[in-house]
Amino acid sequence: MCGRTACTLSPDDICKACGHSAAVDGGKGKRTSYPKWQNPPGGQKYYTSYNVAPGSHTPVLVSKKHFELDSPEEDVKKHEGEEVEEDDWVIQPMSWGLVPHWSSEPKTSGYSMINARHDGVLSKTTFKRPLEKGRRCVVLADGYYEWHTDSSKNKQAYFIYFPRSATSDVETVNVEQETPEWTGKRLMTFAGLFDIWRPKKGEEGAPLYSYSIITVDAHKELSWLHERMPAILDGESEIREWLDYGTVPLKKAMDLIRPTNSVTFHPVSSLVNDVKNKSEDCFKPVDLEKKKQSTKASANLMMSWLSKGQKRAPLDDPSVKEEDPSASKHAKKI
Amino acid sequence: MFEARLAQGTLLKKVLEAIKDLLNEATWDCNENGMSLQAMDSSHVSLVSLTLNAEGFEPYRCDRNCSLGINLASMSKIFKCASNEDSITIKAGDEGDTITYVFESPNGDKVSDYEMKLMDIETDHLGIPDTTYSCVVKLPAAEFQRICRDLSQIGESVTICCTKDGVRFSASGDLGSGNIKLAQNANVDKEDEAVTIEMQEACTLTFALRYLNFFCKATPLSPQVTLSMSNEVPLVVEYKIGEMGHVRYYLAPKIEDEADS
Numbered sequence: 001m002c003g004r005t006a007c008t009l010s011p012d013d014i015c016k017a018c019g020h021s022a023a024v025d026g027g028k029g030k031r032t033s034y035p036k037w038q039n040p041p042g043g044q045k046y047y048t049s050y051n052v053a054p055g056s057h058t059p060v061l062v063s064k065k066h067f068e069l070d071s072p073e074e075d076v077k078k079h080e081g082e083e084v085e086e087d088d089w090v091i092q093p094m095s096w097g098l099v100p101h102w103s104s105e106p107k108t109s110g111y112s113m114i115n116a117r118h119d120g121v122l123s124k125t126t127f128k129r130p131l132e133k134g135r136r137c138v139v140l141a142d143g144y145y146e147w148h149t150d151s152s153k154n155k156q157a158y159f160i161y162f163p164r165s166a167t168s169d170v171e172t173v174n175v176e177q178e179t180p181e182w183t184g185k186r187l188m189t190f191a192g193l194f195d196i197w198r199p200k201k202g203e204e205g206a207p208l209y210s211y212s213i214i215t216v217d218a219h220k221e222l223s224w225l226h227e228r229m230p231a232i233l234d235g236e237s238e239i240r241e242w243l244d245y246g247t248v249p250l251k252k253a254m255d256l257i258r259p260t261n262s263v264t265f266h267p268v269s270s271l272v273n274d275v276k277n278k279s280e281d282c283f284k285p286v287d288l289e290k291k292k293q294s295t296k297a298s299a300n301l302m303m304s305w306l307s308k309g310q311k312r313a314p315l316d317d318p319s320v321k322e323e324d325p326s327a328s329k330h331a332k333k334i
Numbered sequence: 335m336f337e338a339r340l341a342q343g344t345l346l347k348k349v350l351e352a353i354k355d356l357l358n359e360a361t362w363d364c365n366e367n368g369m370s371l372q373a374m375d376s377s378h379v380s381l382v383s384l385t386l387n388a389e390g391f392e393p394y395r396c397d398r399n400c401s402l403g404i405n406l407a408s409m410s411k412i413f414k415c416a417s418n419e420d421s422i423t424i425k426a427g428d429e430g431d432t433i434t435y436v437f438e439s440p441n442g443d444k445v446s447d448y449e450m451k452l453m454d455i456e457t458d459h460l461g462i463p464d465t466t467y468s469c470v471v472k473l474p475a476a477e478f479q480r481i482c483r484d485l486s487q488i489g490e491s492v493t494i495c496c497t498k499d500g501v502r503f504s505a506s507g508d509l510g511s512g513n514i515k516l517a518q519n520a521n522v523d524k525e526d527e528a529v530t531i532e533m534q535e536a537c538t539l540t541f542a543l544r545y546l547n548f549f550c551k552a553t554p555l556s557p558q559v560t561l562s563m564s565n566e567v568p569l570v571v572e573y574k575i576g577e578m579g580h581v582r583y584y585l586a587p588k589i590e591d592e593a594d595s
Contacts, residue, residue, distance in 0.1 A: 151376055153355065154544075270490075271508065281508055294588060298542070299378040302586035305568055306381070309461030 002190070002213050002230040003114055004272065005052045005141040006159065006283050007059065009184070011037045014059050014140060015091060016182045020236045022087065032181070035061060035089035042206025046093035050282040052141070053275040054114040057093035060194065060211055061138040063243045064090045089243060091140070098212035099197045100126050116193060116212040118231065118257050127212065130195040134245030136253060138233060139190040139213055143263075143283070145272055146226045157272045158225060159283045160265040162186040190214070191231040191242055191257055219259035231257040336364050336400055336426040338391040343422035343437065345555075345575065347413045352552035352573070352581055353382055354410040356545075361457045362402040364426075368394070368579065373457070380545050381568075381584040383462065390578025402426055402433055403455035409435075412448045426452075462584070467562040467570070468535040469496040473516060474527055475559040475573060479550040481514050486543045488512040491588050495538040496563060501531060505543070526557035537565045539587045546571070549583040 009017065015034050022033035037059075039045065044057045052058055067090060098113035113126065121127040143161030150156070164185055192211045199205035214231040222229055233239050238256050241248045266285040271277045340346055353360070353371070360373040360382075368388040374381045388394040416422055416437040423436040436447045481503050485492050489507035496502075500517040519529045552573040553559075562570040571583040 151358075154377075269508070295377055295379055295542075297589045298586040301566070301589060302374075302379060302381065302568055302584070305463060305586070306460045309463035311459055311461050 002144050002146070002215055002228070003054060004145040004275070005058070005188075006050045006143055006145070007046075007052050007141045008048045008050055009142070009187070010048065011046065011059070011091075013182075013184060014187065017184060017187045018061060018089065018091065018140070019182055020089075020240070033087045035087045035091045036064075038067075038090055038092045040093050040206075040209055042208070044093065044095070044206075049278050050280050051145075051272055051275055051278050052096070054097040055095065057095055059091050059140045060094045060192065060209075061089055061091050061140055061189075061239070061243065062136075062194070063134075063245060064088055065246060066090075066135070092209065094137070094194055094209040094211045096139075096213075097210060098126065098130075098193070098195055099208055099210040100129075101195050101197050103197060113212050115215045115228075115230075118214055118216045121193070121214060121257075122254070127193060130193050131250055134250075135194045135196075136242050136245055136250075137192045137194045137211055138239050138242060139192040139211060141188045141190070142185060143188050144190075144230060145268070145283075146229075146265075147273075148225045155270075155273075156288065157268050157270060158265045159268045159272075159285075160188075160222075160225075160229075160263050162188055162262065163264040188263075189233045189239055191233050214257055216257060216259050219261040221261045222259075222263070222265075225265070229259060232260045232263065234260055234262045335395065335397045335428055336402075337393065337395045337423065338364075338369065338388075339393055339421060339423040340391055341421045343416050343420045344418040345578075346422050347416060347418070348552075348554045349384065349386070349575065349581065350406065350410040350413050352555060353384065354406045355551060356380065356548045356583075357382060357406055359403065359405045359453055359455055361455050362404060363399070364396050364402065365399045366396050369424075372460070372462075374460075375545075375548075379542070379586050380548075381460075381462075383582045383584070385579040385581075386575065387578050390576070398428055400426065400428070401457075403453040404433065404450070405453055408450060412450060415446065415448065465562075465564065465567055466534075467567075468533065468537050468564045469501075469562070470532040471496060471501050471561045471563075472528065472530045472558055473501075473561070474529075475550075475553045475556050477516070477529075478559045478561075479553045482543055482546045482550050485512055485514070486547060490543060491540050492543050492546065493538060493540045494561070494563065494569075495536075496531065496533060497536045498531065498533050501529075501561075528558075537563050539563055539565065539569060541569060541585055541587055545583075545585050549585070552581050552583075555581065 015037050019032045019034050021030045024031050040057060046057045046059055064086065096114055116127045121131060143159050145157055145159055147155045147157050190213045192213045194209055194211040197208040197210065215228045216231050218225070218227055218229040233242055233256060242253055242256055267288050268283055269281055269286050272282040356375050357373050358376065360371050363370050366388065369386045371384040372382065412435055417439065419440050420437040425434040425436065431452050432449050433452055434447055434449045436445065438445050485503060485505035488509065488511060489505035491505065493504045494501065500515055503514045505512050516529050518531050549571045555575050556573040560572040566587070568584040568586045572580055574580050
């Protein structure tokens with residue numbers, strides 16, 4: 001499950017961070033191209049946050065073609081006004097939690113489908129239909145949070161993200177520098193699917209774009225942390241294949257959906273547990289060792305205190321009453 | 335043969351709720367005096383000691399002392415199948431490796447029985463040392479629950495400072511700090527709402543709120559809770575279970591500073 005993310009970059013920075021290579025002059029040259037930001041219809045906005053919960057609008061990368069089909073007039077306008085070659089990708093904030101196009105009222109059905117299990121996306125109509133229409137998207141975030149439950153039901157939150165040092169092809173492409181190259185953090189790129197809900201004919205309201213993040217079994221290196229993980233697309237070529245629904249058939253694109261181990265993580269404060277806490281402290285690393293030491297010191301105190309007590313005789317075995325000293329020594333050591 | 339029937343089954347349901355989050359499994363020791371349980375949580379920072387006297391059950395039969403190793407999460411799941419009005423009977427054979435719970439509706443129209451496997455649990459039969467506590471505070475259980483919950487918003491641990499004037503609970507964390515002070519108030523009219531302090535010597539101790547919040551799951555069992563404290567000794571949090579027994583939680587204080595230096 002993947003139900004909490006951090007998304008802290010401004011729209012401009014997100015576009016910069018998604019710079020990728022694009023062919024120019026019919027494939028003779030290459031340049032870095034940046035997707036265009038477009039706000040969702042209906043006045044919904046994206047707000048940066050260190051603690052993003054489902055229901056929020058967060059940036060999603062999609063193929064530009066979706067909008068050409070949707071609103072041909074707007075597209076024409078674009079071509080008239082701008083001379084610069086348009087990027088193939090568009091970033092638009094969408095609502096986290098898939099609201100299927102057939103649902104009667106977005107409010108009643110939202111929030112529930114924040115994740116789409118890989119094994120179910122091609123069999124469940126809710127997910128299959130959007131995918132058949134090519135509604136594949138890449139959800140952008142700094143990283144996501146996951147909670148690890150230990151044997152004593154203790155929950156520890158971790159922040160999972162792409163290591164900064166790892167150079168992806170998204171970052172390395174650097175030819176004609178119109179905009180300075182992005183040197184900030186590498187954005188996490190989740191494979192997702194989206195749907196568009198539209199108000200009934202004659203009713204007021206704007207269409208609602210919403211998405212679901214596809215989840216897979218956790219990679220074996222990460223399964224200690226949690227049994228599931230989001231499907232992560234690693235690098236520009238994977239992103240391109242996933243977005244380009246026109247040339248990459250669904251079946252082939254589904255090969256990209258698999259557990260990956262290209263991420264890194266660190267434990268974070270329990271502040272993140274409460275979605276109301278939005279501060280930067282949510283994703284700052286914490287020192288678990290210190291906490292462990294403290295628990296250990298308390299446990300030692302408890303055991304030394306208990307060792308002063310009279311050892312209870314097990315009820316079902318009266319012979320243990322005259323206990324040999326070696327056993328009591330053992331009890332002290334625990 | 336062991337058999338114990340409790341007409342007011344809801345009490346046992348509450349007892350299970352009070353311990354199942356802290357302990358995964360535990361051994362119930364049964365003898366002619368009643369049922370008891372003593373176990374530590376997995377981190378060995380806290381200990382639970384539970385006693386249910388034979389007199390509280392009707393009938394109570396224990397031919398031979400026995401230890402029943404039980405997965406408490408499973409037991410709690412089964413007890414959730416009992417209605418609050420139902421009577422609960424616990425049965426175990428002398429040789430068997432299972433335990434049976436029978437739930438009976440008040441008019442006897444509906445009888446359900448559930449059988450569960452027993453477990454082999456290694457138990458350290460640790461004794462609790464006789465301790466004289468320098469401060470004993472009695473306060474409404476719901477009040478204590480509220481304090482623990484509220485201070486959990488502020489920090490991970492609470493410092494309890496007990497003086498003759500009253501008892502102060504403090505927590506601090508990233509967002510700031512908070513203090514809750516309760517004055518002694520021996521309200522004779524409403525015994526359950528009284529805050530009383532018996533003090534030999536003032537003491538100040540710090541505890542992990544995580545565990546106190548687990549202890550507070552026992553709140554429905556009793557209107558009052560008793561906190562017994564001495565410096566450098568585990569805290570005792572006691573809830574009486576009506577006339578039939580008690581659940582006591584022991585929690586080692588935090589000694590973070592010493593560990594750091």
